[in-house]
Amino acid sequence: MKFCLFSCKYAGDSATLQWKKYPLLFLMEEVETYSHVTPVQIRFNDIDIMGHVNNAVHQYYYDYARLQYFRDVFGRLISWNEQALVLASIHVNYQEPIGLDEQIEVHTRITRIGNKSIGMAQRIVSTHTGTVKSYxxxxxxxxxxxxxxxxxxxxxxxxxxxxxxHARF
Known part of the structure; x- marks a missing residue:
């Protein structure tokens, strides 16, 4: 069984995110609750001078997984030429570095659907250890x-x- 070390909660209908960090021993959320998994290949260009994936590259991984999520939900690649979903807010917490030789995947789920907005949670997870690298x-x-x-x-x-x-929004 895979576990997340931290959990985040969306509060309210506004675009304001409120974050709460829970101690490891008091709350562990199962990664299996995520409805979509996207494997990601780490490229040499993703690695910085410290020998791990640069923190800005995590955003690319999340963007790619977000695109794959909606492709799978709608059964096709969506053309955003007329109506689109634009990123209004994003918050990333980095937990552990990702090395060039690691195999990772992005877990994605929708947390809420408001009138004009959608909340999304994502995690980058090591496929070998189940360790959450960032959320x-x-x-x-x-x-x-x-x-x-x-x-x-x-x-x-x-x-x-x-x-x-498998939820009602």
């Missing part, structure tokens, strides 16, 4: 590129995400 909580906002304004999350999106997550 992220983000808020995505529905944005209509033609109108230049936000939009309400469509019912079809809610239904597909709910089906995929």
């Amino acid at each position: 992220s909580e983000s808020v995505l906002v529905g944005y209509d590129r033609k109108k230049g304004a936000t939009f309400s999350i469509p019912q079809e999106w809610r239904e597909r995400i709910s089906w995929f997550e």
Whole structure:
């Protein structure tokens, strides 16, 4: 069984994230509760002078997994030319360095769906040890590129995400 060392909670309907760190012995959240897994190949360019994956590269891994998540939810690669989900907020906590020879995957799940926004939790996990390398909580906002304004999350999106997550949003 794999465990996360820390948990994060989304509070309220605003785009404000409130974080709470729990001691290792008091709260451990099972990684299996994440509905989507994306394997990630570490490239030599990802490594910094310290010999581990640079902290900014974690964001690329999360972006890639986010794209794969929505591709799998909707059954196709989404064209964001008209209606898109834009990243409004992201918070990343780094737990352990990632070496060039490690094998990792990103675990992704939706934590909430508001009127115009979606909360997402992600973790980068070692495939060999189950160790959480970093975790992220983000808020995505529905944005209509033609109108230049936000939009309400469509019912079809809610239904597909709910089906995929085995949850009701």
